[in-house]
Amino acid sequence: EDKVVQSPLSLVVHEGDTVTLNCSYEVTNFRSLLWYKQEKKAPTFLFMLTSSGIEKKSGRLSSILDKKELFSILNITATQTGDSAVYLCAVERGTNAGKSTFGDGTTLTVKP
Amino acid sequence: DGGITQSPKYLFRKEGQNVTLSCEQNLNHDAMYWYRQDPGQGLRLIYYSQIVNDFQKGDIAEGYSVSREKKESFPLTVTSAQKNPTAFYLCASRPSGERNEQYFGPGTRLTVT
Numbered sequence: 001e002d003k004v005v006q007s008p009l010s011l012v013v014h015e016g017d018t019v020t021l022n023c024s025y026e027v028t029n030f031r032s033l034l035w036y037k038q039e040k041k042a043p044t045f046l047f048m049l050t051s052s053g054i055e056k057k058s059g060r061l062s063s064i065l066d067k068k069e070l071f072s073i074l075n076i077t078a079t080q081t082g083d084s085a086v087y088l089c090a091v092e093r094g095t096n097a098g099k100s101t102f103g104d105g106t107t108l109t110v111k112p
Numbered sequence: 113d114g115g116i117t118q119s120p121k122y123l124f125r126k127e128g129q130n131v132t133l134s135c136e137q138n139l140n141h142d143a144m145y146w147y148r149q150d151p152g153q154g155l156r157l158i159y160y161s162q163i164v165n166d167f168q169k170g171d172i173a174e175g176y177s178v179s180r181e182k183k184e185s186f187p188l189t190v191t192s193a194q195k196n197p198t199a200f201y202l203c204a205s206r207p208s209g210e211r212n213e214q215y216f217g218p219g220t221r222l223t224v225t
Contacts, residue, residue: 004154006154009152031212032212034212034213034214041202041218041219042202042216042217042218042219043155043202043214043216044216045213045214045215048211048212048213088154088155090155092212099157099160099168099170100145100157100212100214101157101171102147102154102155102156103154104152104153104154105153105154
């Protein structure tokens with residue numbers, strides 16, 4: 001059975017802090033790992049990672065994948081209150097294409 | 113505007129009644145998904161469909177049914193056999209090809225009493 005574990009489950013920081021969110025996984029025939037941000041209702045896509053060691057970056061957010069150790073991290077620098085959300089990690093298999101397994105998410109709260 | 117719509121936003125039902133949640137997309141995506149999200153948890157896959165007239169069970173399909181008669185539509189029926197139906201339900205779609213990200217609808221919050 002595929003497994004995705006995110007840590008920490010929740011995190012409270014102050015504006016300007018840097019945070020690192022973790023996602024470890026066990027999946028048969030790994031295809032990709034995706035990060036989503038869920039603010040109120042619909043998750044929105046952040047990054048897709050398929051290769052080890054290649055950092056994906058978008059503004060203050062960045063993410064990297066380690067396929068040997070089976071984990072990914074999502075970094076957010078200079079956090080803002082608008083970064084407060086649940087961050088979801090999902091992995092997809094190469095077979096059963098399209099079927100993703102999600103972690104339980106990390107709830108990030110950024111205080112002013 | 114392209115996107116995914118789910119209706120209604122909030123739904124209340126009495127125990128023992130079947131209820132159907134709507135999901136429509138105009139993104140021309142082949143694949144569609146239904147997830148359930150409980151408080152403090154991630155998304156659990158109920159059913160998914162990669163093409164019209166075909167669908168597969170996800171991890172928690174018991175007590176649910178779906179149909180995929182049109183590319184744009186993927187309704188989910190929560191039957192009376194579902195033991196704990198109160199939850200937040202999210203529908204998603206995904207384009208074909210190498211892009212793996214899913215596009216999510218706004219969700220339906222179902223409360224069964």
